[in-house]
Amino acid sequence: MKPKVIVYKKVDLSVLHLLREHCELTYYEKLDAETYPTFVKQLHHAHGLMGSGLKVDKALLEQAPHLKVVSNISVGYDNLDLPELSARGIMATNTPNVLNDTVADTIMGIMLAAARRITELDRYVKDGKWKSQIGEKEFGVDVHHKTLGIIGMGGIGASIAQRAYFGFGMNILYHNRSRKPEYEQKYSARYCSMDELLQQSDFVCLMTPLTPETVKLIGEREFKLMKKSAIFINGSRGATVDEDALVHALKNKEILAAGLDVYLQEPVPEDHPLLSLENAVTVPHIGSATYETRMGMAMLAAENLISGLRGELPPNLLNKEFSK
Numbered sequence: 179m180k181p182k183v184i185v186y187k188k189v190d191l192s193v194l195h196l197l198r199e200h201c202e203l204t205y206y207e208k209l210d211a212e213t214y215p216t217f218v219k220q221l222h223h224a225h226g227l228m229g230s231g232l233k234v235d236k237a238l239l240e241q242a243p244h245l246k247v248v249s250n251i252s253v254g255y256d257n258l259d260l261p262e263l264s265a266r267g268i269m270a271t272n273t274p275n276v277l278n279d280t281v282a283d284t285i286m287g288i289m290l291a292a293a294r295r296i297t298e299l300d301r302y303v304k305d306g307k308w309k310s311q312i313g314e315k316e317f318g319v320d321v322h323h324k325t326l327g328i329i330g331m332g333g334i335g336a337s338i339a340q341r342a343y344f345g346f347g348m349n350i351l352y353h354n355r356s357r358k359p360e361y362e363q364k365y366s367a368r369y370c371s372m373d374e375l376l377q378q379s380d381f382v383c384l385m386t387p388l389t390p391e392t393v394k395l396i397g398e399r400e401f402k403l404m405k406k407s408a409i410f411i412n413g414s415r416g417a418t419v420d421e422d423a424l425v426h427a428l429k430n431k432e433i434l435a436a437g438l439d440v441y442l443q444e445p446v447p448e449d450h451p452l453l454s455l456e457n458a459v460t461v462p463h464i465g466s467a468t469y470e471t472r473m474g475m476a477m478l479a480a481e482n483l484i485s486g487l488r489g490e491l492p493p494n495l496l497n498k499e500f501s502k
């Protein structure tokens with residue numbers, strides 16, 4: 179008998195074909211108030227789960243007595259209660275590396291947009307405000323040859339460093355849990371303490387996972403340490419930043435601007451103070467959102483799922499306990 183699998187995110191047909199070869203599939207393009215009750219009923223029989231964003235915690239797992247593999251279609255896995263999954267003998271997997279280049283492209287785009295005020299000035303043109311030659315009021319600041327500080331020099335951080343160093347001639351500083359000699363060599367990246375990075379960088383880019391240690395990693399104190407001309411970029415998770423402190427820093431010109439892909443609450447509420455600030459570039463969590471990369475992530479997630487359901491160790495297994 180084929181294992182029963184629930185996919186709860188829209189994925190390409192080729193991914194569904196692959197899954198159907200190996201599993202009995204229930205497919206939801208998305209979970210919402212309407213589909214959730216049926217999803218929970220099916221959870222009682224499921225051996226595998228694949229999707230993204232769903233909080234997989236004790237309460238959910240109580241309703242999934244046969245579950246063997248949870249396959250996240252994302253590299254971040256802060257939605258998973260990993261200790262609880264491990265205690266129940268359930269494998270968890272994610273999708274690292276396939277998205278590095280795409281997310282790094284997004285981050286460079288946000289950096290350029292914030293520094294050169296691209297989104298703000300796009301609105302200026304469309305609102306009919308371009309009446310004469312632009313002047314200093316519309317000037318931005320350079321990106322090239324500035325100092326970029328990367329907090330969280332993992333797969334994505336390194337791809338950002340590569341673009342910034344080779345493409346923009348930037349000077350790279352980084353802070354990470356451990357030193358990365360490979361990137362020091364390739365991108366002349368210099369390891370430093372977080373405080374030094376915050377004080378020296380023209381652009382501060384946050385790329386750590388969301389963990390208990392990184393909740394509100396950047397707050398009032400950190401914004402005060404940054405240069406008044408600094409541009410802050412968050413591509414990690416919203417909860418790694420104290421959003422009230424960020425709004426305060428932007429309003430009071432403690433920093434020049436911010437570029438944000440992630441928020442504490444997503445979708446970000448319409449009346450969020452960040453959305454009324456001209457010096458905040460706000461995009462809707464689009465880091466990995468290209469056809470090619472989302473397809474690659476879903477395919478990798480399907481491979482992880484199938485491998486785990488076969489009783490193998492999936493390529494991107496997260497629980498350390500299973501590898502022992």
Ligand SMILES: NC(=O)c1ccc[n+]([C@@H]2O[C@H](COP(=O)([O-])OP(=O)(O)OC[C@H]3O[C@@H](n4cnc5c(N)ncnc54)[C@H](O)[C@@H]3O)[C@@H](O)[C@H]2O)c1
Binds near residue numbers: 385
């Ligand atoms: N905006 C998006 O669409 C998007 C896309 C992909 C990933 N992400 C986020 O980016 C995160 C990083 O992704 P990745 O693929 O580069 O992961 P990764 O595991 O390769 O890299 C994360 C790096 O952060 C470092 N780190 C962890 N805790 C730290 C701390 N307290 N201080 C300093 N460094 C710390 C790790 O040592 C590691 O080098 C993901 O966990 C996810 O939350 C967002």
Ligand SMILES: O=C(O)[C@H](O)CO
Binds near residue numbers: 230251253254255466
């Ligand atoms: O963690 C990830 O992979 C991104 O946030 C996309 O969901």
